[in-house]
Amino acid sequence: MSKVAVITGAGSGLGQSTALRLAQEGVRIAVVDVNEKGGNETVEKVKEIGPDALFIQADVSKAEEVKKYVDQTVEHFGTIDYFFNNAGISGSGKYFLETEIDEIDKIVGINLMGALYGVRYVAEVMLKNGGGSIVNTASSAGVIGQDSVVTYSATKHGIVGLTKSMVAEYAKEGLRVNAIAPGPTETPMVKAFYEANPEMKENATAGIPQRRLGTAEEVAELVTFLLTSKAEYINGEVIRIDGGFTNTK
Numbered sequence: 204m205s206k207v208a209v210i211t212g213a214g215s216g217l218g219q220s221t222a223l224r225l226a227q228e229g230v231r232i233a234v235v236d237v238n239e240k241g242g243n244e245t246v247e248k249v250k251e252i253g254p255d256a257l258f259i260q261a262d263v264s265k266a267e268e269v270k271k272y273v274d275q276t277v278e279h280f281g282t283i284d285y286f287f288n289n290a291g292i293s294g295s296g297k298y299f300l301e302t303e304i305d306e307i308d309k310i311v312g313i314n315l316m317g318a319l320y321g322v323r324y325v326a327e328v329m330l331k332n333g334g335g336s337i338v339n340t341a342s343s344a345g346v347i348g349q350d351s352v353v354t355y356s357a358t359k360h361g362i363v364g365l366t367k368s369m370v371a372e373y374a375k376e377g378l379r380v381n382a383i384a385p386g387p388t389e390t391p392m393v394k395a396f397y398e399a400n401p402e403m404k405e406n407a408t409a410g411i412p413q414r415r416l417g418t419a420e421e422v423a424e425l426v427t428f429l430l431t432s433k434a435e436y437i438n439g440e441v442i443r444i445d446g447g448f449t450n451t452k
């Protein structure tokens with residue numbers, strides 16, 4: 204039987220690209236997103252490639268909705284083999300002392316609590332069924348410090364801790380947990396931002412040794428490798444995919 208993946212934030216960007224790449228490997232996909240339009244679009248595209256897909260609308264910052272997407276996935280597909288724990292938001296870009304408490308709560312709620320709840324419920328299913336593979340989405344801001352992203356960076360460093368410590372507890376039972384740390388990547392969100400602020404794109408690009416942004420397809424390729432058995436002995440790693448950006452900081 205073909206494998207089953209749950210992908211959060213699968214209605215756009217890195218989540219959608221990874222859904223389509225995994226579909227090429229015959230993987231069936233639970234498409235989780237708060238955005239119905241994007242989620243349904245991904246389901247249609249996966250089905251066009253071939254495998255079955257199911258859209259589940261959920262806000263990952265709410266534990267009960269996370270439990271719901273896990274339960275519905277198991278009900279529909281029977282199990283969970285792969286989990287791309289990816290939904291996230293950036294922030295206003297304001298300096299930390301100018302940031303409202305609501306914004307801090309929102310970013311932590313989605314990026315960190317959402318990721319913790321996801322692993323909490325998904326790993327339970329995986330361990331019951333003999334193991335599985337998880338990839339958490341960190342960021343360059345999860346491995347280095349940067350201005351204008353203090354809360355975001357705190358959540359992404361948290362993702363790194365979640366990744367490493369899960370391995371310490373559960374690798375012996377067949378769980379693999381890795382993280383990716385993408386640099387600026389041309390997803391719809393980032394494209395729109397840079398179209399409105401072209402000079403910021405020039406600055407960002409100038410700081411990347413390869414002098415270009417990453418693509419969602421490049422990230423999808425890495426996630427697919429890490430999730431599947433091709434990466435069977437890679438565990439607790441944080442893989443940077445950033446054109447050399449963080450290695451030159």
Ligand SMILES: NC(=O)c1ccc[n+]([C@@H]2O[C@H](COP(=O)([O-])OP(=O)(O)OC[C@H]3O[C@@H](n4cnc5c(N)ncnc54)[C@H](O)[C@@H]3O)[C@@H](O)[C@H]2O)c1
Nearest residue numbers: 212214215216217237238262263290291342387388390392
């Ligand atoms: N694009 C980049 O440059 C970049 C770089 C490093 C890390 N990341 C991380 O990659 C992940 C995906 O980002 P992206 O660039 O693909 O962004 P995106 O905005 O294109 O996609 C994110 C998706 O997550 C969904 N989402 C947002 N809040 C949600 C919630 N509460 N519950 C469920 N779904 C929710 C959105 O609806 C959207 O479909 C994020 O965790 C982001 O922090 C992105």
